[in-house]
Each structure stands twice: as C-alpha cells, then as structure tokens.
Amino acid sequence: QVQLVESGGGLVQAGGSLRLSCAVSGRTFSSSAMGWFRQVPGKAREFVATISWSGNTYSADSVKGRFTISRDNAKNTVYLQMNSLKPEDTAVYYCAARPTPYSGTLPTRGYDYWGQGTQVTVSS
DSSP: OOEEEEEOOEEEETTOOEEEEEEEESSOGGGEEEEEEEEOTTSOOEEEEEEOTTSOEEEOTTTTTTEEEEEETTTTEEEEEEOSOOGGGOEEEEEEEEEOSOTTOOOSSOOSEEOOOEEEEEEO
C-alpha cells in the first residue's frame, strides 16, 4: 500500500514563499517518478513539476524559475519550493507517484498514486 501525505500549504502574500512536502509510505518511492499538480475549483488538474528517481527535473512554463522540485530518498519525501508566489498560484496542490523502471522518466501524466492535497492561497 502506497500512501502520500502533503503538508506545508497555507496563506501567503504575493511575492512570498512556501515549501510543500510530501511524505510517501511504501517501498516504491526510490524507484518512482514524483510529481506535483494543482487544481482550482471548476478547472482541470494542472501539471506543475516532476522529478525522476535519478534526480532529473522538469517544470511547467508557468512556474519555471520560481518553483523547484526536489526529493530526499532517505526520507521518502518530495518537496516543492515555491518562491515569488502570485495570486494565480492559488490552488490545491497534490503530489503523485509513478513507479517506473526507467531512472530518467519525467512524466507529466499517468501517475498511479495521489495524496489528498494541500491548499495554497496567495493574497494580492
């Protein structure tokens, strides 16, 4: 059984920073690509960033240069450092896991396991 638990969301002013964490239980973390997604009510879930289990990263254009995804395989945790936050970043943020035999895989969809989400609100 794989479980993902996000934390670190909250209310922040525009221009501020937050760091989201996602703790993963189960044995698949070290061989899983990990991703962050976000969703606003009434809209489709949106890809934010992904990290392969070898440490390669890829981010959506909307967050490049502001958000950084990282992982600590010893702690079974993936992070999303969010800087220079904008009101349009307001959303529920989800982490996701996709077990894969390929170390460099950077998927933007097709994830198998999801967390419950954490709310991020950026005030103007």
